[in-house]
Amino acid sequence: MRRDSSEPLYVISVAAKLVDMHPQTLRMYERLGLVKPARTENNIRLYSDEDIDRCRQIQRLTGVGLNLAGVEMVLELLQRMETMRRDLEEEMERREEELAREIQRLRREAATARR
Amino acid sequence: MRRDSSEPLYVISVAAKLVDMHPQTLRMYERLGLVKPARTENNIRLYSDEDIDRCRQIQRLTGVGLNLAGVEMVLELLQRMETMRRDLEEEMERREEELAREIQRLRREAATARR
DNA sequence: CCCGCTTGACAACAATGTTGTCAAGCGATT
DNA sequence: AATCGCTTGACAACATTGTTGTCAAGCGGG
Numbered sequence: 001m002r003r004d005s006s007e008p009l010y011v012i013s014v015a016a017k018l019v020d021m022h023p024q025t026l027r028m029y030e031r032l033g034l035v036k037p038a039r040t041e042n043n044i045r046l047y048s049d050e051d052i053d054r055c056r057q058i059q060r061l062t063g064v065g066l067n068l069a070g071v072e073m074v075l076e077l078l079q080r081m082e083t084m085r086r087d088l089e090e091e092m093e094r095r096e097e098e099l100a101r102e103i104q105r106l107r108r109e110a111a112t113a114r115r
Numbered sequence: 116m117r118r119d120s121s122e123p124l125y126v127i128s129v130a131a132k133l134v135d136m137h138p139q140t141l142r143m144y145e146r147l148g149l150v151k152p153a154r155t156e157n158n159i160r161l162y163s164d165e166d167i168d169r170c171r172q173i174q175r176l177t178g179v180g181l182n183l184a185g186v187e188m189v190l191e192l193l194q195r196m197e198t199m200r201r202d203l204e205e206e207m208e209r210r211e212e213e214l215a216r217e218i219q220r221l222r223r224e225a226a227t228a229r230r
Numbered sequence: 231c232c233c234g235c236t237t238g239a240c241a242a243c244a245a246t247g248t249t250g251t252c253a254a255g256c257g258a259t260t
Numbered sequence: 261a262a263t264c265g266c267t268t269g270a271c272a273a274c275a276t277t278g279t280t281g282t283c284a285a286g287c288g289g290g
Binding site: 136137139140143157159177182183184 | 277278279280281287288
């Protein structure tokens with residue numbers, strides 16, 4: 001059974017070590033809405049592996065010079081591209097099927113007519 | 116006859132007024148490779164309407180807080196999305212045609228078989 | 231010849247992002 | 261109960277970035 005990558009696991013100090021960032025930086029990212037770690041009932045942040053990945057993505061982008069507004073927009077664009085790609089794939093599949101059905105139909109029709 | 120939007124038309128002072136920016140800012144954008152105005156044989160920058168549009172796009176992006184590294188990446192992503200969309204449209208069209216042809220063929224086959 | 235623009239370079243200044251420090255609070259261990 | 265180690269949010273210091281302004285030098289048209 002695979003572990004759920006959205007499971008809240010790490011407190012901020014651990015998360016900070018994992019991604020090699022300052023805890024204060026992670027808090028700021030959350031304030032800006034870039035990462036949304038879960039919270040315990042005691043208001044302690046808990047980062048999931050997904051959250052960690054997202055932090056690393058932010059790290060890559062700021063590493064090439066983007067500021068946080070840019071990071072936000074780029075991440076959203078990438079997300080939009082991904083869903084677009086997914087939707088398209090789906091649509092393609094649907095058409096493919098419909099087409100196969102139509103061709104089947106015509107083939108059958110041709111066959112019965114020939115008989 | 117429509118004017119070519121890539122025709123070099125405006126010197127930097129005019130371009131700066133058109134987009135309401137400082138000439139020095141435009142020079143910096145060029146240094147960073149964000150805009151590429153043409154040059155006269157005397158090394159004077161000449162901005163086309165396309166260049167002007169690009170400046171305005173940069174303006175919009177910095178206006179919502181992006182820095183120039185972010186602007187560069189976002190513009191490239193948008194461009195990539197656009198070409199992707201275009202390619203896809205083309206591919207769709209191609210398949211559509213091929214399909215229509217196949218269906219035609221089957222219809223004809225069915226018809227001749229029935230006769 | 232001079233005026234008005236161009237060129238590139240440098241400085242001033244505000245804004246941004248990271249890091250560090252602070253006081254206060256909570257929970258587990260002693 | 262006292263202490264230790266973490267958490268919380270807030271504030272300051274600092275380097276970096278982007279815009280604007282100023283500068284000297286050069287070119288072309290009136």
